[in-house]
Amino acid sequence: EPEVTQTPSHQVTQMGQEVILRCVPISNHLYFYWYRQILGQKVEFLVSFYNNEISEKSEIFDDQFSVERPDGSNFTLKIRSTKLEDSAMYFCASSRLGTSTDTQYFGPGTRLTVL
Amino acid sequence: DAKTTQPPSMDCAEGRAANLPCNHSTISGNEYVYWYRQIHSQGPQYIIHGLKNNETNEMASLIITEDRKSSTLILPHATLRDTAVYYCIVRAISGNTPLVFGKGTRLSVIA
Numbered sequence: 001e002p003e004v005t006q007t008p009s010h011q012v013t014q015m016g017q018e019v020i021l022r023c024v025p026i027s028n029h030l031y032f033y034w035y036r037q038i039l040g041q042k043v044e045f046l047v048s049f050y051n052n053e054i055s056e057k058s059e060i061f062d063d064q065f066s067v068e069r070p071d072g073s074n075f076t077l078k079i080r081s082t083k084l085e086d087s088a089m090y091f092c093a094s095s096r097l098g099t100s101t102d103t104q105y106f107g108p109g110t111r112l113t114v115l
Numbered sequence: 116d117a118k119t120t121q122p123p124s125m126d127c128a129e130g131r132a133a134n135l136p137c138n139h140s141t142i143s144g145n146e147y148v149y150w151y152r153q154i155h156s157q158g159p160q161y162i163i164h165g166l167k168n169n170e171t172n173e174m175a176s177l178i179i180t181e182d183r184k185s186s187t188l189i190l191p192h193a194t195l196r197d198t199a200v201y202y203c204i205v206r207a208i209s210g211n212t213p214l215v216f217g218k219g220t221r222l223s224v225i226a
Contacts, residue, residue, distance in 0.1 A: 045213035
């Protein structure tokens with residue numbers, strides 16, 4: 001069964017450094033998402049992406065964040081200057097059609113630790 | 116904010132049916148009920164969704180009350196691997212709205 005993959009599984013960085021989290025969505029999916037989950041808290045939506053553009057973003061997704069689909073397979077989340085509060089699990093998801101009846105499939109996540 | 120209310124935790128004996136309730140009293144006619152689960156910090160996993168009719172798939176059954184103000188997710192024969200946090204989510208029919216997760220119900224399946 002096809003699945004969303006994410007790399008790395010764990011990223012440790014120093015405050016102020018840039019990080020790039022990588023995702024490979026399911027191959028025939030057109031809509032891509034990032035969510036995050038701070039330890040012990042809810043899963044929160046960050047951004048959705050379709051046709052090389054951001055479709056929707058939350059208040060969390062400020063100027064420090066950016067997303068990109070650099071090639072036909074990868075989908076990345078960049079945090080320009082990490083803060084301690086960016087420490088969280090980051091989940092990538094994809095869906096085929098982007099309709100509300102279309103299932104979003106999540107990857108296993110990247111645990112980001114900012115020191 | 117999530118439009119659903121779920122008990123914070125439940126226990127279920129292995130092999131028995133697990134019935135997870137969800138209250139969504141403010142749901143509108145153009146919103147689906149979705150269920151996802153998250154096993155120990157893994158990515159959320161889709162289970163099932165419905166609008167007003169009961170639904171069943173290989174994982175679970177979803178029972179939605181006639182007034183649509185509440186629903187129950189049923190895992191017919193719970194196993195230890197079903198131990199997870201289960202999220203009930205209300206989502207608009209139109210557009211591609213994000214999933215809004217609440218705190219969910221932590222289901223512990225006990226041997």
